[in-house]
Structure formats: structure tokens, C-alpha cells
Amino acid sequence: MTLRNLYTIFVLTAVLFCAASNVNATSSSPTNSGWPQLIYKATIPDMQSVLGYSVGQRITSHPDMLRYFEALQKSAPRNIQIFEYGQTWEGRKLIYAAIGSEQNIANLTQFSQDMQALSDPRVTDKRKAKGLIDSLPSSVWLEYSVHGNEISSTDAAMMTAYHLLAGEGEVTVDNIMQNSIVFIDPLQNPDGRSRFIANYYSTVGMNHSSDRLSAEHNEPWPRGRANHYLFDMNRDWLAITQPETKGRIASLKKYHPLVVIDLHEMGGDESYYFAPSAQPVNPHMTQAQIDNINLVGRNNAKHFDANGFDYFTREIFDAFYPGYGDSWPTFYGAAASTYEVASSRGQIFRRLDGSELSYEDTVLRHFVASISTAEAVANNRTKLLNDYYQYQIDAIEAGRSDKKERVFILPNKRDRAGHFKLAKLMTEHGVDVYQTTEKVKMCGETYAPGSYYIDTAQPRGRFVKTTFTQQVDMSKAFIKEQERRRERKLGDQIYDVTGWSLPLMYNLAVNTCGKSVSGDHRLVKMTDTLEGHVTNANATVAYIVPWGDMAAGRFLTAALQQNITLKTADRAFTIDDNTRYPAGSLIIEVAANNADIAATVQEIATQSGALVDGVNTSWVTEGPSFGSNDTYLMSAPKIAMAWDDPTSSLSAGNTRYVIEQQFGYPVTAIRTSTLVNADLRHYQVLILPSGRYQNGLGKAGADNIKRWVEAGGVLITLGSATAFAADADIGLLDVKRELAINEQNSNENPDTESSTVAGKAYASRDDLIKHSENSEESPDFVAGVLANVEVDQEHWLTAGVAPDVVGLVYGDDIFAPIRLASGKNLAWFKGEEDVLASGYLWKENKKQLAYKPFLIHQPTGNGMVIAFTQEPTTRAYLDGLNVMLMNAMFSAPAHAYVVK
Incomplete structure (x- = not known):
């Protein structure tokens, strides 16, 4: 049979696109096609007979x-x-x-x-x-x-x-x-x-x-x-x-x-x-x-x-x-x-x-x-x-032959909830993930029971490689072509993010070993749960939840919604028995709560997976005491977020999902146009996801929000919403968005009022390109890389956050630091040689992004503006930034001054 006749089977269009409902109909090919007719079984109903219309109607x-x-x-x-x-x-x-x-x-x-x-x-x-x-x-x-x-x-x-x-x-x-x-x-x-x-x-x-x-x-x-x-x-x-x-x-x-x-x-x-x-x-x-x-x-x-x-x-x-x-x-x-x-x-x-x-x-x-x-x-x-x-x-075989990265090891020393979630995620992907049940020695290191590891000598080993390796390189030929196009001021051909290492996005340390693992271990299963636990369940003074992972975060949101009275400590502290708790730890005092507080704490710990310590004394030997001015009473904030045009739908949806489904806390979506004149007194937090708000909110909306902030509200801006807040005409945030670094001498720019310009001799094509560039343009657009971020460890907004985290850099927004007279830069990108964690970043962007702010805090009246210069909720896969975002949402209202 010829190819033309084989194509007969595809000529369903004449049957399904015709208006006739007879299932015995014969498909008639175009008269010039030479295709024979095709008859369909009368016992199989077509769309016309079932739905009343044919395909495409x-x-x-x-x-x-x-x-x-x-x-x-x-x-x-x-x-x-x-x-x-x-x-x-x-x-x-x-x-x-x-x-x-x-x-x-x-x-x-x-x-x-x-x-x-x-x-x-x-x-x-x-x-x-x-x-x-x-x-x-x-x-x-x-x-x-x-x-x-x-x-x-x-x-x-x-x-x-x-x-x-x-x-x-x-x-x-x-x-x-x-x-x-x-x-x-x-x-x-x-x-x-x-x-x-x-x-x-x-x-x-x-x-x-x-x-x-x-x-x-x-x-x-x-x-x-x-x-x-x-x-x-x-x-x-x-x-x-x-x-x-x-x-x-x-x-x-x-x-x-x-x-x-x-x-x-x-x-x-x-x-x-x-x-x-x-x-x-x-x-x-x-x-x-x-x-x-x-x-x-x-x-x-x-x-x-x-x-x-x-x-x-x-x-x-x-x-x-x-x-x-x-x-x-x-x-x-x-x-x-x-x-x-x-x-x-x-x-x-x-x-x-x-x-x-x-x-x-x-x-x-x-x-x-x-x-x-x-x-x-x-x-x-x-x-x-x-x-x-x-x-x-x-x-x-590829896994077995890798003498450097055969095995990926998650030591599970910090962020117990994050390690558990990542292990379960890889299991859901079909990867064999193991957890040690005794001390195990791998490549000279001894790992405690409870550590996770993945041996890439398995059928899904290549998936492990592409998701756990820090850097997956694009071909040299492709990169060379992108740099050539950029030099010619042509758009690059990078379609999506170039960095996606899961351990980096979870902000988890991962070690590697070139040998197989021996010792007792268990296969992680989808039915596994993160077990919460309360020590000294009948404590007489307080329950303390160490801050720093999402198990503690889920404990917090559940406790707030159940009206439990609790505090957060701005600094690390040590209890009488020499147990040290990190900054941000939650303190639930028995005397301040109902008689059934022990049972409630146990229930929430079980549901959230959190570890809770009961204590019989409030004697603190180092750090703030329970009654210190450095401990703040927390209450359940009412949280609103901008919704509808001109908000980025992806940013709005990702953010709402993270808050509601990962944090377990309700958020009210308010249409952006409503925010222009809305009475926001009933809300303690307002989130502006990425978006171009100049047209949707404008000056009037910004002024309304500013008055609310001054009265004690917490405004959180994400990504391009930070550029809106920083606009000089808007005045919500006292920072400036940077233009690209331009190596040209400014006095070489032509006078736009004149119809002539001084003559200049060019020695090469490079001179032509250099002097063709705009004197004012944005940094080159970045499709998405993972970048290293340093974190200030002496502020309540970064309590429980590791000294180094990883964020996603997307777009062309780079901001100058905020001045100390206006606020504080609490997290910033690392230096030029260290800023890139994974992906491909233009060299000019590396240079300009170095030491620029990632997280900004600006007190305003009784309230504050908290600005993320990049989005922490992109695709809901930057789990390593969740504690930082939770601090902004739940600790910030406790630190705002509102006249009751």
C-alpha cells in the first residue's frame, strides 16, 4: 500500500466534521486526493450521536x-x-x-x-x-x-x-x-x-x-x-x-x-x-x-x-x-x-x-x-x-561506574522536615531512597541513623543525576551561540530555567560517595510519615518548639488557628538544663493556656511532625527569658494578597498555594482594583505577588496601602512588585532599581537636543557595537538560575534561617541596597565568583548582582515593608526559603506596633 493510501486512515475529517449524525456514514476524501473511502463501524458512536455536534463544531x-x-x-x-x-x-x-x-x-x-x-x-x-x-x-x-x-x-x-x-x-x-x-x-x-x-x-x-x-x-x-x-x-x-x-x-x-x-x-x-x-x-x-x-x-x-x-x-x-x-x-x-x-x-x-x-x-x-x-x-x-x-x-551501569558521585547522601543534620519531604518526593518519582537505621560509614564519613542516601546504580539513576547534581551543563556549542547572539544584541534561545538542583532549592547539604553503601537501612515508602514527638508531655511550665523547618512552621499555623497563646524569641536562648534553642523558637506557656494544652500540643505535634520539648522551668541561662522584651506575643494574622490584573497569575497562584497548602493557613484574595480604596484595617499582612502594578494600583492605591502600613500593617512585596514599591512616584520602598552597568563614558552620549554629534573614528566592529548601545538599559534578562544568598543572622526576620540559602533569579531586576537610615538589607547575593549556585548566568549579571539585596526590611510608621527582590514561591519548589517567608508573614505582625 502506498503512503497516500495509508493516509486513508486519517481521513476521519469527512465523517466527523460533517453535520450528519448517521454512524454508518462513509468518509469521503477530497476528490483530488485519490484516497479510497473508509467505513466506520456502526456500533461505535461518533460525537454527533452522543453530544449533538461533530468534531470541531x-x-x-x-x-x-x-x-x-x-x-x-x-x-x-x-x-x-x-x-x-x-x-x-x-x-x-x-x-x-x-x-x-x-x-x-x-x-x-x-x-x-x-x-x-x-x-x-x-x-x-x-x-x-x-x-x-x-x-x-x-x-x-x-x-x-x-x-x-x-x-x-x-x-x-x-x-x-x-x-x-x-x-x-x-x-x-x-x-x-x-x-x-x-x-x-x-x-x-x-x-x-x-x-x-x-x-x-x-x-x-x-x-x-x-x-x-x-x-x-x-x-x-x-x-x-x-x-x-x-x-x-x-x-x-x-x-x-x-x-x-x-x-x-x-x-x-x-x-x-x-x-x-x-x-x-x-x-x-x-x-x-x-x-x-x-x-x-x-x-x-x-x-x-x-x-x-x-x-x-x-x-x-x-x-x-x-x-x-x-x-x-x-x-x-x-x-x-x-x-x-x-x-x-x-x-x-x-x-x-x-x-x-x-x-x-x-x-x-x-x-x-x-x-x-x-x-x-x-x-x-x-x-x-x-x-x-x-x-x-x-x-x-x-x-x-x-x-x-x-x-x-x-x-x-552508569551509576556503578561513577567513582565520584555514585551515591548522594543527605546527612539529615538540619531541617529534618525538609530532608523527609525531599526523600518522599524522590520516592514519588520512582527512585529507590534509603534511610540508615544504624551508623553508616561512607567514603570516610560516618553518618548517624536516620540519614538518607540514594545509590544511582538503579534504573532511575539518571533522574537522580539530573535533579541532585549541582550543575547540569548545556552544550558548549549552544552556550557559544547564545553569547554570540547576545553580543549582536539578538535575543537568546534559552527557553526556561537553567538551574533546578533539588537539594539546592531545599537548601539541604548533600554529600557524595563513589562507592556502594553497606550497613542496615530501610527503603523509604510513600506511606511513611514524619513523626512528631513531645518530650516531657506533662510539662509544668512551657512547651518549646525549635524554629527552623516546616514541621515547626505547620505547628505554628495550626496553633494560631486554635487560639493557643504563644511567643517567639528574637534570639537564641538556653534553658537551665543547657538545651539551646534557635532564634524564632516558639514558647507555649502552660499558665497562659487552657487546662488541656498538653493534649492539644501533642495533637498538633503529631499532625505537623514537629519536635516539641516540655520544660519544667523558665530559667534561661543565656539569651532572652520568656518575659523578655525580646520575646513577642504572636496572634493569628489576617492575611490578604493582591489578585487579578495586573498581578502575575503564576506568582499569585504559586504564593497562595504555598501559604494555604504548604503552610496550612488561609489567605484572602482581594482584586487589585479593590485595593485602591479598600479599608484594610481588618488585615495585618498584605502580600503583593509579582506584577506590574503601575496601572492596576497606581499612585492612589499605593497611598492607600502606605497609610495602612503606617498604621501598623505589614506589606510584603515579591519580585517585580518590589520594583513597583521602589518606583520614585510610588514611594513605598526607599530603594532604586539599577540600570545595567555601562562601560561607556557618559560624555560620549549624543546631545538629544542637537541634530548633529561630534565626529569619531572607529577602529573595529567592536567599536560600532559599543557605541550603538543604549546609555540606559536594563541588565540582560535571565531565564532562571539558582543563586547563593548570604543571610544576616542577627534579625528576627531571619530567625531560624541558615546563614546561606539559595534563591531563584529570574528577569532583569537588580536593586541597589537600602540605606541604613531607611531600613536594612537582611539577605544579599554572594560575591561575583560565588553568586551562581546552578545554571548559566551572564558574566555581566554575575558582576552586577554580587552583594545586591535579596531581602529588605523597611520600617514605615508603626508598620513595615518587607521586600523580596526575587520570588520565593516560584513553582512552589523553593522550600529552602519557606522559613524566611513565614517569618515575614507571622513574626512581622508581632513586631508591628498597633494602637489597640
Whole structure:
């Protein structure tokens, strides 16, 4: 059969895009195509018969998607099974479907067990593996609409499922069904899609508008891209914070599909993108994986060429960051890729060239790519299975042969809660993590019981390498090209963050060893819990919670919400028995609380995982006593945050999630426009996430907030909100945002009032470039690196925070230090040679960022402004900054002076 005839299977459009509801309809190909007709099984319902519209006529809602897949399962229960893998924050069901031959679907449980066996050569030798490879079908996982406003792929998922079930008897469909299992996750982000659809159809008038200026094509804040907590879930695969991501990862771990495709949308003026990916590629990916996904890309190209569809490869979308939906699967051994189609962002879209892109067009292209991918996977069953098993062998061997970083060790000396969370996170990723149960010696160091370690000589060893190694380098050729482009004042091609080391983001020390570990240990399990404990549970004087980790933080938020009376100590102190407690430690005095305080403390300790000491004396031998002016009574603050335009939806959502779900404390979202005149007296803390507030708040809003701060409020600004507060016309923060360092002599700048300039001779092209530069411009934009930060240890805002932490630097904001007459710089970036912790940072930015503030405190009247020059809540994965943020939210109100 010719390629042109093979393409017959893709001509679903004539059936599904026609208005007829007859399920016996025959698909008629375009008359000039030469494709024969294709008849679908009458027993399989099409969308028209179930939903009342055909593919592309309407953007399918989440309930309609569920209804259609349920109808497919009812009509073909032996060929499709639907599984629920979770619920969204808003209670919407998350499903995936498994589609294949009757035998493959009947053996789905056995398939899962066999893929688990094939995934671990430590238990499955080559002989057993060969037997599995000879018998196993191949598998492909197609995931659609992780961004809720990238709408076409869900309808393409429905179209793909129908085609595979109703096209029985066609050679390529039969090949796919017999030789593979096709997993379809039709809608990864139901909350975001529901938001988009509600907004879209509320703006449609008499006719759908194709004008990009129309309301239909301009979503209101926060748009439909993100989920309920406004997370970009395509970047959540590293931190696994959202229920959608958790369920998806658990499902992929169950089946280990050989190929994973994440289907997206891009700008409407583009065409279609598929693999090979752009540079840089993560160096821990293998050549076989790259070759296999390129093989799939070539198959796509055949079908796109046959149908006259434009496409491009090797541009824009790289394979470097391991936290994407198309990169995470590569680290268990899959071949994976992103597909991107030009988006109509509605029913029809007029492009810049004057042509109109319909919703049907976008769905069709994703459908063609889906079937083409499934075909390539089925055709290469043996190769993909062999390469998958070899990946596991090579991963283990790579770990064994590493004489420096075979084992990563977390000593668990500081931040017990952080170590536990990171160990559990890696376990959730499918990594074997161990905890010592006795003293263990590794590479000359002795580690106490309770330490964690990961041996990279395991199938997931490459994932450990790419997430635990301090630095993952982009290729030298790619870096050289970026520096050349920068020299020419061209934009760089770095797509996302270049630093993501998990131990750094958790601010945990990690050691390495080049040898395997002996000694008693236990495998960390997902069912493990962080055990809280109260010593001297019936204390007569007080209970003390050492400050410095999130177990103590969760204890604090729970205690405040239960109206427990407690204090915080600004400085470290030592009790009579010589037990020393760090600054910020919580003091719960028995006499100041109800008679059942012992039971309440025990309950909160158990829930939070906190360690609590009961004491029978308040005699302090060093540091502030319980009744000192350096101990402050804490109360439950009412916390508000800016919401809606012009707040960054990602920053607002990430911040709200961290406060509500990680800290366990409620926050009130107030629309930014309301803050202009709002009476904020009932709130003690106001958070401005990143955003461009000049238009949303402006001078009037800033003045309203300033009056509230002067009366005793605590204003916390994050990232670009700090630039707003520092604006001279706004006057909330007495610092200045810096321009880029300019080496030109200022007197060489031309007089803008004159039409002429003094003549000058240039000796080289470098002179031309130098004298073409603007005299005033921002520092070069940074896509995201991890930077080292020094922390002042003598201020209550940094109580319990380590002397050195790591923050994420993104964007082009660098601030001059605040003057001591106005406030204090409490954390600052390290020097030029030490500022970069992980990633790639332009040399000029290294120089200028050195010793510039990260955390600023400015008293204002009875209140204060606390400014983070970078965001501490990005993607909710900077756990090492959580204590610093908690101090700003909970200790600051205790230190503000409010007239009662």
C-alpha cells in the first residue's frame, strides 16, 4: 500500500466534521486526493450521536468529554477501558483510557506487571527480558490539554479514540490495535479548560469573530492556561505539587509507556511543531531515546507532507529542563516529545497573512499527529522495547561506574522536615531512597541513623543525576551561540530555567560517595510519615518548639488557628538544663493556656511532625527569658494578597498555594482594583505577588496601602512588585532599581537636543557595537538560575534561617541596597565568583548582582515593608526559603506596633 493510501486512515475529517449524525456514514476524501473511502463501524458512536455536534463544531467541555468516553467504553468494553486517576482541586474527575485489541486490554494488569519487570534488570535478567520483549505489545501515552486554553487537543483525543475503535479492519488501525496499547489522557487540566470555555462562550455574539482584537480572543485574568491554583502544570513534574500531576505520574509509573507525547498549542500565526527538539538537550538523555523520538517525528513528517500540512522541528522547544510533561518520562526510559499546533483560541482566527485558521484545522492536525505517532510506535515495537530495557541496564551501569558521585547522601543534620519531604518526593518519582537505621560509614564519613542516601546504580539513576547534581551543563556549542547572539544584541534561545538542583532549592547539604553503601537501612515508602514527638508531655511550665523547618512552621499555623497563646524569641536562648534553642523558637506557656494544652500540643505535634520539648522551668541561662522584651506575643494574622490584573497569575497562584497548602493557613484574595480604596484595617499582612502594578494600583492605591502600613500593617512585596514599591512616584520602598552597568563614558552620549554629534573614528566592529548601545538599559534578562544568598543572622526576620540559602533569579531586576537610615538589607547575593549556585548566568549579571539585596526590611510608621527582590514561591519548589517567608508573614505582625 502506498503512503497516500495509508493516509486513508486519517481521513476521519469527512465523517466527523460533517453535520450528519448517521454512524454508518462513509468518509469521503477530497476528490483530488485519490484516497479510497473508509467505513466506520456502526456500533461505535461518533460525537454527533452522543453530544449533538461533530468534531470541531464546538469546544468540548469536561462533562461532554467524560460522557463521550463513557459512551465509547459502553460500546466497546473489550477494546477500551477508562480509569480515574484523581480529582482536581475543584472536584473534576481526571481520567485516562487504554485502547487496544481485545487481548491487550484483557491483559492490561499483566502488561503493567511485565513492564515493571522489564524496568528493573536487577530482578529481570536478559533471558527473561527477551521473553517479555517477544510477547509484550508496545505502548504510547498521549496526553492532551495540560494548558486549559490550549483547546484543540482534547477534541483530537476524542477523535483519535473514535478512529481506533471504529476503524476496525483498516490495516494501520489493526496494526496499532494488535501491536500496541494506546493510552489517552484526554484532558489534563479540566479546571483551566472549564474557565476558558466559560469565558469564551460568554463573549460570543451573533457570529464567531476571527479578529484577534475581539473579546473572544482576549481572555480575562487569569486565563485558562493554569489550574485552580494557577500553576503551569507543564512545569510541575519536578516538584509534583498539584493533584493532577500526582495522579499522572502515578499512572505513568504503573505502565511505563515507551513513548509519551504531550500535545499543546502555540501562537495562531505558527504552523505545527514536533521532534526533533531544539537545543539544548539534557545530557542525561540517551542517544537511543533521541533517535527513537526522531523516528516518530519522521513518520509525522510523511503524513504532514502527504496532506500538505506545514510543520517545523528543532526550533523553540528544547529538551533540557526535566520538569516538563515531555521530559520527565525520558528519565524512566521513554522516548518523549512535545507537539504544538497553531491555535485558533476559539472557533476561528485570522492570521497576520490574512488566512483564517479554524478550530477544525487545529483538531485535525493534532489527530493526524496522534495516529501517526501510534503507527510509528506499533511499527517499531521490538526496537522500542529493546531500547527501553537497555536504558535500564545502562542507567545502572552508569551509576556503578561513577567513582565520584555514585551515591548522594543527605546527612539529615538540619531541617529534618525538609530532608523527609525531599526523600518522599524522590520516592514519588520512582527512585529507590534509603534511610540508615544504624551508623553508616561512607567514603570516610560516618553518618548517624536516620540519614538518607540514594545509590544511582538503579534504573532511575539518571533522574537522580539530573535533579541532585549541582550543575547540569548545556552544550558548549549552544552556550557559544547564545553569547554570540547576545553580543549582536539578538535575543537568546534559552527557553526556561537553567538551574533546578533539588537539594539546592531545599537548601539541604548533600554529600557524595563513589562507592556502594553497606550497613542496615530501610527503603523509604510513600506511606511513611514524619513523626512528631513531645518530650516531657506533662510539662509544668512551657512547651518549646525549635524554629527552623516546616514541621515547626505547620505547628505554628495550626496553633494560631486554635487560639493557643504563644511567643517567639528574637534570639537564641538556653534553658537551665543547657538545651539551646534557635532564634524564632516558639514558647507555649502552660499558665497562659487552657487546662488541656498538653493534649492539644501533642495533637498538633503529631499532625505537623514537629519536635516539641516540655520544660519544667523558665530559667534561661543565656539569651532572652520568656518575659523578655525580646520575646513577642504572636496572634493569628489576617492575611490578604493582591489578585487579578495586573498581578502575575503564576506568582499569585504559586504564593497562595504555598501559604494555604504548604503552610496550612488561609489567605484572602482581594482584586487589585479593590485595593485602591479598600479599608484594610481588618488585615495585618498584605502580600503583593509579582506584577506590574503601575496601572492596576497606581499612585492612589499605593497611598492607600502606605497609610495602612503606617498604621501598623505589614506589606510584603515579591519580585517585580518590589520594583513597583521602589518606583520614585510610588514611594513605598526607599530603594532604586539599577540600570545595567555601562562601560561607556557618559560624555560620549549624543546631545538629544542637537541634530548633529561630534565626529569619531572607529577602529573595529567592536567599536560600532559599543557605541550603538543604549546609555540606559536594563541588565540582560535571565531565564532562571539558582543563586547563593548570604543571610544576616542577627534579625528576627531571619530567625531560624541558615546563614546561606539559595534563591531563584529570574528577569532583569537588580536593586541597589537600602540605606541604613531607611531600613536594612537582611539577605544579599554572594560575591561575583560565588553568586551562581546552578545554571548559566551572564558574566555581566554575575558582576552586577554580587552583594545586591535579596531581602529588605523597611520600617514605615508603626508598620513595615518587607521586600523580596526575587520570588520565593516560584513553582512552589523553593522550600529552602519557606522559613524566611513565614517569618515575614507571622513574626512581622508581632513586631508591628498597633494602637489597640
